Amino acid sequence: MLNHKLLEVENLKKYYLITGGLLARQVGEVKAVDGVSFYIKEGETLGLAGESGCGKSTLGRIILRLEEPTEGEIIYQGINITRLGKKELRRLRKQIQIIFQDPQSSLDPRMTVNQSIGEALLIHGMKDEKERAKRVVEILERVGLEAQHAWCYPHEFSSGQRQRIGIGRALAVNPKLIIADEPVSALDVSIQAQILNLMLDLQTEFGLAYLFIAHDLSVIRQISHRVAIMYLGKIVELAEKGEIFQNPLHPYTEALLSAIPNIRQRKKARILLPGSVPSPLNPPAGCRFHTRCHRVLPICDKEEPPLKDVGEGHLVACHLY
């Protein structure tokens, strides 16, 4: 079962056009996601890490088709969802769900929890109010809340509880894949652990697959099976979790890993990246990372390295290998 590919993303691109001037001419484009390919197997978690602005969240939203891709293909269980019409898409929607970063704005402030989760059930055909209320209580209990919480409004919860409600709403329609868009980065550390454990429990119970987007590598390490590292709209390295944390190949991954605080190792050699992420409006030629790389080669600013397999499914896009 674990070997079955649930979702396949093929050369996905999202360019935002920038228009300006009197006649709204196109003056440039932001390459938010620029040719990304990966797959997620059933019941597996793919961690997606990268700095802010590298296109992680955009990628998540494109997979849900909350945004339309500029180019590329998304294949879910053999169905190409980039070409689906509005109606077919709505039918398929319940199989892929999303959990958002900000639990404050991901719940409608004017709806009780019963209404918010009930809406998910209603859309997918559970017309009977009584039945819905019963199911909502089941869901709430499953995500660690209590039945009487169903009649409360979002402002009456803590952010950890709200995130549980958000997970409950996604779970209500029995999805197979959940896009988790930085689900714990707005929570404090003790709550983070609770939410991560809940997500792991739900994964074993329902066989969920996650695309887990985060910028916190220790969180990624806890929950992922495989990890993809993104830089400026491209995946630079993708491998099994153990492999990427033990044997990082791409200089960017190395730098990221060296930045993880460690209690045991007081003085660790940190790789400091000079400068900040270049603008995706005008990315550097050749390898996009060469402007900040500590192991730069002469070829790096001329030729873009392809993402290639260096053994055992360890993919890396770097001229060093």
Add this chain to the structure above:
Amino acid sequence: MTNRLKNIKPIAQKVGDVKNSIFITVIALLGITLLLDIFVVEKIFNPLTYLYIVLGILFVRYGIPLLYTSRRLIQYYWQRASRNKLAVGGLAFILFLILLALIGPLFTADPTAVNFEEKNLPPPGFTLEESVYDLKTGQFITNRITGTTQHPLGTDDKGRDLLAMIISGARVSLQVGLFATGIAIALGTLIGVTAAYLGGKMDNVLMRFTDIMMTFPFFLLLVFIVFIFGPNLALIVIVIGLTGWTGTARLIRSETLSLRTREFIMASKALGASDGRIILSHLIPNVISLIIVIATLSIPGVILAEAALSFIGLGDPTVASWGMILKAGQQNLDTTWWVAVAPGIMLFLTVLAFNFLGDGLRDAFDPRSNV
């Protein structure tokens, strides 16, 4: 909890069925009355009464259940709003005014009863000195008229009781305020939400149309329409409503624009919700607070507009609105001053009360402000 739910729901279902059958019966009865009214008997109710009955039925059928299910949210906002004493005072005055308009006419004299014996009576405690030419002696004598408690606010130059006129004027002014604002808000919300949610070309078309409407001199239009069709209160209300939605549309649009990118809207889309569902069950409920505030703040403007129209002589002469009384009174402001003062004070207090309430509600609904 699950057990409790099991027990409660069947009862709720039964209540729902009974409610529905009562609702249908009442509507049917009303329909029969209307048919009788048109074809058999004349004038059981006048058209406005029908409107009120329909609104009342809709409120009982849909409004009260809605208020009931969101009672805790209302409680929460009331708690916030009630900390503003001016707003509470404003609300109290408005409720008092509504009560006065509803049942006041039952207790007062006929506001249209003319009685020249008792003309120009001042309020009790005041006297009016009037020079009268005495036909017998051929001399001017000074007549002292003292107010009586029978006419607590005095009478006008035709001997009509001013209190009764003010109370019937309250009815007119409130009707004008509520209906004109109702039309304007409904249009503004529809246009604003649609423009913001659909975006793109639709947004452009609707908003440019709004801009054009905004530049239209609405007062001139009113004067023009009154000139053509004659002064008719219903017409005035409709024109104020049809021209007054522009500001609302803009405010609602900008609010909706910020709402539609919020994550709960995206979550709804991800769940496969249709555009209609998103507009009706997420966007509109979330701009309701703004709508209430805009409505409260625009009612006084409408009331004043009607008063102003009456004052310049373009009001409906068949109804004694406050503006009409004010206009009648200002001609003799030096002698019978009370005729103009009474409606003036009422207008002032009403406008103030609505503004205080609107401000209070705005603060209570604003999540950023800690009242």
